[in-house]
Amino acid sequence: MSEYTPRRSVLYMPGSNARALEKAKTLPVDALILDLEDAVGPDDKPAAREAACAAVASGEYGDRELTIRVNGIGTQWHDADIAAASAAGPAGIVVPKVNTADEVRGLVAAMESAGAPEHTKLWAMIETPAAIFTIREIAQASDRLAVFVMGTNDLVKELQADHVPGRGPLMTSLSWALLAAREAGIAVLDGVYNAVKDIEGFTAECEQGRDMGFDGKTLIHPGQVEVCNSTFAPSEDAVAEAKGILAAWEEGAGTGVVTHNGKMIENLHVEIARRVLSTHEAILARS
Ligand SMILES: CC(C)(COP(=O)(O)OP(=O)(O)OC[C@H]1O[C@@H](n2cnc3c(N)ncnc32)[C@H](O)[C@@H]1OP(=O)(O)O)[C@@H](O)C(=O)NCCC(=O)NCCSC(=O)C[C@H](O)C(=O)O
Numbered sequence: 232m233s234e235y236t237p238r239r240s241v242l243y244m245p246g247s248n249a250r251a252l253e254k255a256k257t258l259p260v261d262a263l264i265l266d267l268e269d270a271v272g273p274d275d276k277p278a279a280r281e282a283a284c285a286a287v288a289s290g291e292y293g294d295r296e297l298t299i300r301v302n303g304i305g306t307q308w309h310d311a312d313i314a315a316a317s318a319a320g321p322a323g324i325v326v327p328k329v330n331t332a333d334e335v336r337g338l339v340a341a342m343e344s345a346g347a348p349e350h351t352k353l354w355a356m357i358e359t360p361a362a363i364f365t366i367r368e369i370a371q372a373s374d375r376l377a378v379f380v381m382g383t384n385d386l387v388k389e390l391q392a393d394h395v396p397g398r399g400p401l402m403t404s405l406s407w408a409l410l411a412a413r414e415a416g417i418a419v420l421d422g423v424y425n426a427v428k429d430i431e432g433f434t435a436e437c438e439q440g441r442d443m444g445f446d447g448k449t450l451i452h453p454g455q456v457e458v459c460n461s462t463f464a465p466s467e468d469a470v471a472e473a474k475g476i477l478a479a480w481e482e483g484a485g486t487g488v489v490t491h492n493g494k495m496i497e498n499l500h501v502e503i504a505r506r507v508l509s510t511h512e513a514i515l516a517r518s
């Protein structure tokens with residue numbers, strides 16, 4: 232199992248928004264996506280690129296993972312974005328609308344030839360039907376690919392679907408991306424919730440994403456951070472349960488099966504309990 236990095240809350244902000252870049256230094260997010268794509272108008276893109284790279288160089292964001300979302304492959308800004316982001320060396324370069332394994336390999340080659348340091352990983356956005364149909368190949372295309380980010384706004388647009396409670400129209404795409412990410416051993420982040428004032432709806436969607444298996448959720452507003460962090464962290468009850476399972480397992484050492492709180496415990500449940508505890512510890516270390 233690869234080492235767990237907390238990515239419960241991953242907040243987008245326009246690279247062109249100086250106030251948001253400043254505010255982000257105070258927010259308890261696990262990671263930030265400094266956006267050069269959809270949240271930045273064409274005229275502001277060069278300045279946003281410069282500001283995002285300066286933010287990475289500043290060292291003022293503590294242990295928050297800093298990433299830069301570049302403009303998509305084939306756009307007029309893409310090559311310059313990749314070159315500048317690679318030289319800045321953030322934790323991740325987020326690329327929208329990645330559709331094939333060849334694109335992943337091309338992106339990694341471009342990052343490497345632009346001097347991206349080893350710690351700068353590729354985060355691929357999955358947000359088109361084409362990506363869903365090639366998702367296994369994409370997930371396994373490069374060791375430098377560390378994270379899938381679901382682009383649920385673009386997926387809804389491409390599917391000609393609608394944003395509805397329960398996200399029925401998106402379930403196939405979300406599930407396929409999760410399956411491929413887990414098979415490849417990479418992280419996978421849920422998409423954004425657009426209604427920034429609807430905390431009840433947002434909480435339900437966080438819980439759904441957590442229950443499906445996502446590592447965390449991408450966010451668009453500071454008001455979404457707290458709920459997201461607590462939803463994607465193991466609860467006190469889950470931590471107590473995991474400790475109880477490990478204790479019961481040790482007590483029954485050598486037997487293939489024990490019970491805890493009236494439930495059957497086998498080796499796989501012990502592995503889950505260990506994962507819960509290591510997730511809990513990694514989050515505590517971050518706080
Ligand atoms: C949605 C917003 C435009 C709302 O902005 P605003 O009206 O300014 O919000 P508030 O007045 O409530 O803000 C309060 C304070 O918080 C700061 N703020 C707001 N948003 C952020 C943020 N994202 N990061 C950091 N700080 C933020 C404000 O500056 C206020 O600060 P202060 O005055 O000092 O108290 C806005 O929230 C926003 O722009 N959000 C991000 C939009 C974005 O990045 N979109 C692109 C990604 S979403 C996407 O498309 C995903 C994917 O591609 C897909 O297809 O799904």
Ligand SMILES: [Mg+2]
Nearest residue numbers: 358382384385
């Ligand atoms: Mg998108």
